[in-house]
Amino acid sequence: MAEIVVEAYNLVKIYKAADLEVVALQGLDLRVPQGEMLALMGPSGAGKSTLLNILGGLDEPSAGRCEVAGVDLTRLTRSERLHYRRRVVGHVWQQTSRNLLSDLSLIDNVMTPMIMAGYPGDKRKRATELLERVGLGHRLNNKPEKLSGGEQQRGALAVALANEPPLLLADEPTGELDSVTASDILKLLRELNKDLGLTTIVVTHDAHVASAMDRSVAIRDGRTSTEVVHSEEAEETVIIDGVGRLQIPRALLESIPFGGRARVHFADDHLELWPAGPGIERNGK
């Protein structure tokens, strides 16, 4: 069994703005084994970025459990959080401009996180090797503005990996790229995953991007809902969480008139759900 890098259990995130509360995650479970490439999908507002921000140590969960590479994210001190963000996770954003410091050359961009984390070795050498690894060996001294969108995202990957984090998080990393450039980035992500055993979580709206991952998990209304393991016989399954909840996909709900409740038949090795409809039980059978 592979080691578990991400373990979230019953994760809750509530944003409070003035007198308004938004429940962005409502009891989300997720386990990601070491070396997996996972796609997070789901409609806008479902909680994908919220989850990624928590896993990235940028935001704190309101309740529940969340561990990444053995670090408990619910009880970090300020300095532990900084250490976590510098060493345990690498983050790549959709906006190419958010990933790189515009005043610094590419190589200085990659060396910056190493300097902040006190990397003990030869920083320039490692930064050069990393940039060569992502195909930017000829661009070391260029500033980001001189680079194409795809080159900037390659540079962003080098920055994210500077301190050898075990987990890479990417929020729509190919969202601003054309499809050819995007598929180059996906290829690179897969190579890095293979070479470094890097566990990778990618948020995406793009089914093509998701199908390049090992597994995709859909988040709906702040919970993991369905998943597809991209093996030869890819089949969508419904996730049953740690406390026995499942979300029936909307299309199925619309095609069968459950009316808010179901009768459960236990049939030896499986369960059947039959529409019960509101009030049927109350009126007696």
Ligand SMILES: Nc1ncnc2c1ncn2[C@@H]1O[C@H](COP(=O)(O)OP(=O)(O)OP(=O)(O)O)[C@@H](O)[C@H]1O
């Ligand atoms: N800082 C915040 N303050 C208040 N509400 C927030 C904050 N961040 C997110 N939310 C709310 O939490 C919910 C989940 O948002 P989130 O950004 O995680 O969605 P998402 O799945 O990433 O959507 P998208 O696909 O549009 O990026 C939304 O209702 C959103 O409005």
Ligand SMILES: [Mg+2]
């Ligand atoms: Mg988002």
